[in-house]
Amino acid sequence: MKIGVPIEIKNNENRVGMTPSGVFELTKRDHTVFVQKNAGFGSGFLDKDYIDAGAIILDTIQDVYEVAEMIIKVKEPIEEEYSLIKPNQVVFTYFHFASSEVLTKAMINSNAICIAYETVEDIDGSLPLLVPMSEVAGRMSIQQGAKYLEKPVKGRGVLLGGVPGVPPGRVLVLGGGVVGVQAAKMAAGLGAIVTILDINMKQLRYINDVMSKNVITEFSNEYNIRKHIKESDLVIGGVLLKGAKAPKLITKEMLKEMRPGTVIVDVAVDQGGCFETTKPTTHEDPTYIIDDIVHYSVANMPGAVPYTSTVALTNVTLPYVVKLANEGWEKACQNNKALEKGLNIVKGEIVYKEIAEAFDLEFVTS
Numbered sequence: 001m002k003i004g005v006p007i008e009i010k011n012n013e014n015r016v017g018m019t020p021s022g023v024f025e026l027t028k029r030d031h032t033v034f035v036q037k038n039a040g041f042g043s044g045f046l047d048k049d050y051i052d053a054g055a056i057i058l059d060t061i062q063d064v065y066e067v068a069e070m071i072i073k074v075k076e077p078i079e080e081e082y083s084l085i086k087p088n089q090v091v092f093t094y095f096h097f098a099s100s101e102v103l104t105k106a107m108i109n110s111n112a113i114c115i116a117y118e119t120v121e122d123i124d125g126s127l128p129l130l131v132p133m134s135e136v137a138g139r140m141s142i143q144q145g146a147k148y149l150e151k152p153v154k155g156r157g158v159l160l161g162g163v164p165g166v167p168p169g170r171v172l173v174l175g176g177g178v179v180g181v182q183a184a185k186m187a188a189g190l191g192a193i194v195t196i197l198d199i200n201m202k203q204l205r206y207i208n209d210v211m212s213k214n215v216i217t218e219f220s221n222e223y224n225i226r227k228h229i230k231e232s233d234l235v236i237g238g239v240l241l242k243g244a245k246a247p248k249l250i251t252k253e254m255l256k257e258m259r260p261g262t263v264i265v266d267v268a269v270d271q272g273g274c275f276e277t278t279k280p281t282t283h284e285d286p287t288y289i290i291d292d293i294v295h296y297s298v299a300n301m302p303g304a305v306p307y308t309s310t311v312a313l314t315n316v317t318l319p320y321v322v323k324l325a326n327e328g329w330e331k332a333c334q335n336n337k338a339l340e341k342g343l344n345i346v347k348g349e350i351v352y353k354e355i356a357e358a359f360d361l362e363f364v365t366s
Helices: 020-027 047-052 061-067 101-110 131-148 178-190 201-210 222-229 253-257 267-271 306-327 329-335 353-359
Strands: 002-005 032-036 056-058 070-072 090-093 113-116 170-174 193-198 215-219 234-237 263-266 287-290 293-296 343-346
Touching: 002 061, 020 032, 020 047, 020 306, 032 047, 032 061, 047 056, 056 061, 070 306, 090 306, 101 343, 101 353, 113 329, 131 178, 131 234, 131 263, 131 267, 131 293, 131 306, 170 178, 170 222, 178 193, 178 234, 178 267, 193 201, 193 222, 201 215, 215 222, 222 253, 234 267, 263 267, 306 329
Parallel strands: 002 032, 002 070, 032 056, 070 090, 090 113, 170 193, 170 234, 193 215, 234 263, 263 293
Antiparallel strands: 113 343, 287 293
């Protein structure tokens, strides 16, 4: 199969869809991999690294899309790429369709096969291709939150870990999944007092067992959310509904109950965000303020640490890329139920129910 790896052109996205080691695994199986010139530069990989792994370097993104039967990316295609995607071309990447009707309709019109990393689902319900980026984003949410709590950037002026004689900061984590656990781990390590809210009692019991004593678990409901936002310095939104829009757990009206300078980090921004006031931002301009509350909602947080993120992503995507390349998308999805769950849009038809429901569009059973 002919496989293309283009440069990511989303704002400040320095990750790349595949490492040189991933390319090597494909070329040794007699697949041809076309990598756009300097595609790996932001992640620390040179064109020579790809050439040594057997790749062919192409000058432009148009060249890559034109020749490839399957495109391997990191982030969803943006407007400049829509016209480059060809009918019957497989595009394997993070799509997060439920947060963008424009993207959804563009991919319907492309007649491509859109397989989303974030909905590939194992038999136990886990999302193996979302986990590593959720781990990165969860940990980064505390780094960024701690930074934007500083007064020069309009935060409350709180040091999360406190110092002797001064109590530590308080962190509220909405969602006890991968993002929430990693965020709590980082915040607890800094010495903050952390509260995790979730509706899954089994998960709360697990968190309660494995976390340090400065991590408290509570059942998630509006009453408890309203109670905790009044005294929290940093709020992390890490709620995920597979393939669907995130629920709005903090409304604009609720911001008035929070202390000025409180920071909220919405890791769920790719799925529409779990705060009503969330709007996607970039690493170039990451924050905005509403009602004296600092909002951080960068839509590609792991892009700030591209080497770590790219290697972690290739580790988990490569086995699926190999299956798709070896067997073709139809046979690969028939033989692998986890990969089949990744099918979102196929030749102009939505085959993932939650996406159709998000925009009241027609759903076709795959």
